[in-house]
Amino acid sequence: MKVTLxxxxxxNSNDKGQFVKYAVDDVDGEMSILECLDVLNESLILRxxxxxxxxxxxxxxxxxxxxxxxxxxxxxxxxxxTACQLTMRHFKDGDEITLEPWRAKAFPLVKDLVxxxxxxxxxxxxxxxxSVGTGQAPEANGLPIGKEVADQSMDAAAxxxxxxxxxxxxxxxxALFTGAKITHLGVLPQGETEKDRxxxxxxxxxxxEGFGNCTNIGECTGAxxxxxxxxxxxKMNRDYLCGSFQRRDDLPTPITPVVEGA
Amino acid sequence: xxxxxxxxxxxHPVSFxxxxxxxxxxxxxxxxxxxxxxxxxxxxxxxMFLPPEHINAYGHFLHHDITEELWIIRGILLLALALHVTAxxxxxxxSQAARPIGYSRKEAINSSxxxxxxxxxxxxxxxxxxFHLLQFTAGYIHPQAQFVAGDVYGNVASGFRVWWVSAWYxxxxxxxxxxxxHGLWSAFQSIGCAHPRLTRCxxxxxxxxxxxxxxGYISIPISVLLGVIK
Ligand code: SF4
Ligand code: FES
Numbered sequence: 001m002k003v004t005l006x007x008x009x010x011x012n013s014n015d016k017g018q019f020v021k022y023a024v025d026d027v028d029g030e031m032s033i034l035e036c037l038d039v040l041n042e043s044l045i046l047r048x049x050x051x052x053x054x055x056x057x058x059x060x061x062x063x064x065x066x067x068x069x070x071x072x073x074x075x076x077x078x079x080x081x082t083a084c085q086l087t088m089r090h091f092k093d094g095d096e097i098t099l100e101p102w103r104a105k106a107f108p109l110v111k112d113l114v115x116x117x118x119x120x121x122x123x124x125x126x127x128x129x130x131s132v133g134t135g136q137a138p139e140a141n142g143l144p145i146g147k148e149v150a151d152q153s154m155d156a157a158a159x160x161x162x163x164x165x166x167x168x169x170x171x172x173x174x175a176l177f178t179g180a181k182i183t184h185l186g187v188l189p190q191g192e193t194e195k196d197r198x199x200x201x202x203x204x205x206x207x208x209e210g211f212g213n214c215t216n217i218g219e220c221t222g223a224x225x226x227x228x229x230x231x232x233x234x235k236m237n238r239d240y241l242c243g244s245f246q247r248r249d250d251l252p253t254p255i256t257p258v259v260e261g262a
Numbered sequence: 263x264x265x266x267x268x269x270x271x272x273x274h275p276v277s278f279x280x281x282x283x284x285x286x287x288x289x290x291x292x293x294x295x296x297x298x299x300x301x302x303x304x305x306x307x308x309x310m311f312l313p314p315e316h317i318n319a320y321g322h323f324l325h326h327d328i329t330e331e332l333w334i335i336r337g338i339l340l341l342a343l344a345l346h347v348t349a350x351x352x353x354x355x356x357s358q359a360a361r362p363i364g365y366s367r368k369e370a371i372n373s374s375x376x377x378x379x380x381x382x383x384x385x386x387x388x389x390x391x392x393f394h395l396l397q398f399t400a401g402y403i404h405p406q407a408q409f410v411a412g413d414v415y416g417n418v419a420s421g422f423r424v425w426w427v428s429a430w431y432x433x434x435x436x437x438x439x440x441x442x443x444h445g446l447w448s449a450f451q452s453i454g455c456a457h458p459r460l461t462r463c464x465x466x467x468x469x470x471x472x473x474x475x476x477x478g479y480i481s482i483p484i485s486v487l488l489g490v491i492k
Contacts, residue, residue, distance in 0.1 A: 103361055203283050204275060253275045
């Protein structure tokens with residue numbers, strides 16, 4: 001099948017950038033959209049043009065490297081699917097497919113479809129450590145955790161940090177990501193000790209990075225390849241609220257955000 | 263910037279009010295206060311379906327018997343409104359700044375119409391509120407009829423007999439319903455009250471309550487226009 005890819009091309013953060021259309025012939029339905037870009041890039045290299053830059057690593061939906069907005073939807077039209085898992089059979093012969101990078105102030109554009117997502121790393125970093133006993137591995141049944149709690153934590157921990165939630169949010173908020181990170185430790189006894197401080201610090205970092213505010217719309221969870229539920233946002237708000245009331249120390253200060261440090 | 267370098271900390275923390283999460287909590291609480299008023303006001307209004315003495319006596323009670331308490335309530339409502347609007351404006355500006363370059367194409371795949379139009383429904387309802395206070399509380403604007411202080415029943419009936427007053431009222435109340443259908447649920451989310459079982463029930467109740475409130479309010483202008491209330 002044949003498709004036309006309308007791709008955002010931008011040399012670097014200072015360049016203005018524009019859409020360029022490329023016709024790609026002999027596309028196989030079993031190809032992922034990243035493989036379709038590989039095919040395009042090979043032909044671009046042969047023609048002596050600069051290939052399209054995009055991020056990828058595992059190509060099986062677990063690393064969170066890939067991602068761009070495909071026809072107006074982050075990671076494309078299939079639910080619970082990363083761009084690398086999105087096969088071309090979901091498109092029709094002759095389709096024009098628009099590829100755009102994540103658009104957010106907190107994600108400065110690096111090149112073409114690649115954006116700098118370090119702001120998300122900063123949020124994780126702000127979360128800090130959890131207190132665990134070192135030494136011998138503890139007896140596995142020494143700390144019983146209910147299945148429901150383990151599931152809740154595991155569901156939140158499935159977040160791969162791709163940034164699609166930010167990209168899909170009309171406010172460019174990182175609430176789903178931050179909520180997932182706060183929840184996956186916050187519901188477990190291991191994360192209990194630093195719960196308040198962690199919520200305060202991660203929320204402070206999220207705000208400092210210049211993400212928008214959450215209006216509880218739900219576009220994020222629709223775009224999330226791991227289907228992280230909106231409940232994690234409520235959990236973040238709950239921990240933040242409790243932490244704000246209970247704290248006795250000074251508020252944690254955020255590290256220099258990406259938008260200022262660049 | 264290297265990957266391994268230690269990134270310096272900001273000198274200032276992010277306070278509760280500075281964080282978007284804190285502002286949303288304020289919006290939830292102030293929204294709840296205004297919601298209480300909306301319910302109370304509706305119940306008061308429904309006395310229009312009783313003989314005129316009832317609502318006139320109720321108006322007299324509010325304005326003359328509990329004057330001081332009424333001003334306290336008005337003060338709280340005004341403060342709630344001011345905080346709600348301030349937080350909204352600040353958050354809207356923040357969100358706008360968070361995406362300086364928009365998408366050429368963006369599809370909504372998982373959000374309700376009400377949730378996406380909060381920034382429209384809110385300001386229009388606010389504009390309506392000002393008009394409404396000028397018409398029925400202060401009596402400054404009362405087209406095509408004489409505002410009679412103390413005659414609540416007569417003022418409402420003569421006010422709503424003007425078709426565009428009723429139309430504007432019904433339109434604004436429908437928007438208020440839209441605002442509430444998202445806001446009532448969203449408030450719980452903002453203060454961190456969510457549970458897979460609870461969420462479903464909250465969303466449905468928010469919509470049901472919004473519909474009841476809209477029906478309760480617009481039943482009055484409709485009855486006036488139909489001649490049920492004279
Ligand atoms: S919450 Fe979902 S969309 Fe957001 S970063 Fe994690 S996996 Fe990606
Ligand atoms: S390349 Fe790893 S998730 Fe897509």
